[in-house]
Amino acid sequence: MGVVPSEAPALAQLRAHPRRLRRVEGITDLIGDTPLVRLNSLDKETPGVEIWAKCEFANPGGSVKDRPALRMITDAMKRGDLRPGMNLIDSTSGNTGIAYSMVGAALGIKVSLVMPSNVTIPRKQVTEAYGTEIIYSDPMLGSDGAIVKVREIVEAEPDRYYYPDQYSNASNPLAHERGTGPEIWAQTRGRVTHFVTGIGTSGTVMGTSRALKAHSKDRDPALGGVVRCMGMEPDDAFHGLEGLKHLASSLVPGIYDAKVLDETIFMPTDEGWDMSERIADQEGLLVGHSAGGNVAAAFRVAKALADEGKPGCVVTVLCDRGDRYFAPLEWERNYLW
Amino acid sequence: MATVRIPPPLRKYTGGAEDVEVQGGTVRELLDALEGAHPGIKERICDDSGAVRRFVNVFVADEDIRFLDELDTAVSDKDEVSIIPAIAGGR
Numbered sequence: 001m002g003v004v005p006s007e008a009p010a011l012a013q014l015r016a017h018p019r020r021l022r023r024v025e026g027i028t029d030l031i032g033d034t035p036l037v038r039l040n041s042l043d044k045e046t047p048g049v050e051i052w053a054k055c056e057f058a059n060p061g062g063s064v065k066d067r068p069a070l071r072m073i074t075d076a077m078k079r080g081d082l083r084p085g086m087n088l089i090d091s092t093s094g095n096t097g098i099a100y101s102m103v104g105a106a107l108g109i110k111v112s113l114v115m116p117s118n119v120t121i122p123r124k125q126v127t128e129a130y131g132t133e134i135i136y137s138d139p140m141l142g143s144d145g146a147i148v149k150v151r152e153i154v155e156a157e158p159d160r161y162y163y164p165d166q167y168s169n170a171s172n173p174l175a176h177e178r179g180t181g182p183e184i185w186a187q188t189r190g191r192v193t194h195f196v197t198g199i200g201t202s203g204t205v206m207g208t209s210r211a212l213k214a215h216s217k218d219r220d221p222a223l224g225g226v227v228r229c230m231g232m233e234p235d236d237a238f239h240g241l242e243g244l245k246h247l248a249s250s251l252v253p254g255i256y257d258a259k260v261l262d263e264t265i266f267m268p269t270d271e272g273w274d275m276s277e278r279i280a281d282q283e284g285l286l287v288g289h290s291a292g293g294n295v296a297a298a299f300r301v302a303k304a305l306a307d308e309g310k311p312g313c314v315v316t317v318l319c320d321r322g323d324r325y326f327a328p329l330e331w332e333r334n335y336l337w
Numbered sequence: 338m339a340t341v342r343i344p345p346p347l348r349k350y351t352g353g354a355e356d357v358e359v360q361g362g363t364v365r366e367l368l369d370a371l372e373g374a375h376p377g378i379k380e381r382i383c384d385d386s387g388a389v390r391r392f393v394n395v396f397v398a399d400e401d402i403r404f405l406d407e408l409d410t411a412v413s414d415k416d417e418v419s420i421i422p423a424i425a426g427g428r
Contacts, residue, residue: 240391
């Protein structure tokens, strides 16, 4: 049994957790400012090294993708690239599609998504519930096949579609450079020493790393020096870490810049899946497999530090919740009593 | 001979071929024949115990073998067998 949290009076709670009690003008104002949670069961095994995770599942669309989706859409509206009457179209295997659908619905923008036909059933249903149109691509060709199909559609009707292209859109990493990164810096009180997260579009790792490096550039080496930033990729082209890319065998995203990263960790699918199960069981965190891969990578980094007797504060990202991957989850539009 | 559809990440083992024809009465026999013709490929599909990896789906004529007889699922000469990762690529 762990320590039972004591009940705090309402006012003390308001001071301690203002985010929980805030009031906003619309759902897009709830994107970002996510909590940072300590992974207690893991860092018990890494003495002197703390492991923390950014709870991106706490975004209103349920994933880290709310951040880039909002930024890409609002930046495109400001530039005049996304105009009234146009459809937003992009390729996505899920979370970005849900985020586009939510932001699109809130801001009155029609959304069309191209996805491989083997994406999980709840994902299709969630995006459709927001009024989004889904166009399927060949499951054998994965996410690259979906990208190719979007390009064909946009080329045929360029005035009808705005294509944000999350893989090449600077607003994607910028959402993290202005949001996720500074939040982690503030939440760790400037103590973060290592940051690691998986590479999908690479937006999260690029933007967050840039911000953390900028914040720590003059930090005393005795206090951790410049934050060490690492990407995580599946260890093979044929893998099951949904959302992540094995770059050597993929279309490399335009926003990916290898110079931003100090290192890349190659993660076997089984190690990531096992970690998802472990943190659900031991931390009460039921998260998706990419988040499991991220935590597995953070655990490796923390273990290596602890083995060398070095202190550290390792931060990673919990991209989404595990229940998003429960296949039989079906929305009952018509309740039967 | 049954046709096996090879996903792009595994085509490095088949010399780039998208479809491979192999002999076998069950999925297990097909995978063994596939390994014989293209060494290294089976290890990506099956784990050390010989079971299909958790993140891999094998379909015989559009039916997932997990809902049939797993590796003992019968395959006829005119069947198409697909090997598909649970999902891969950008979010």
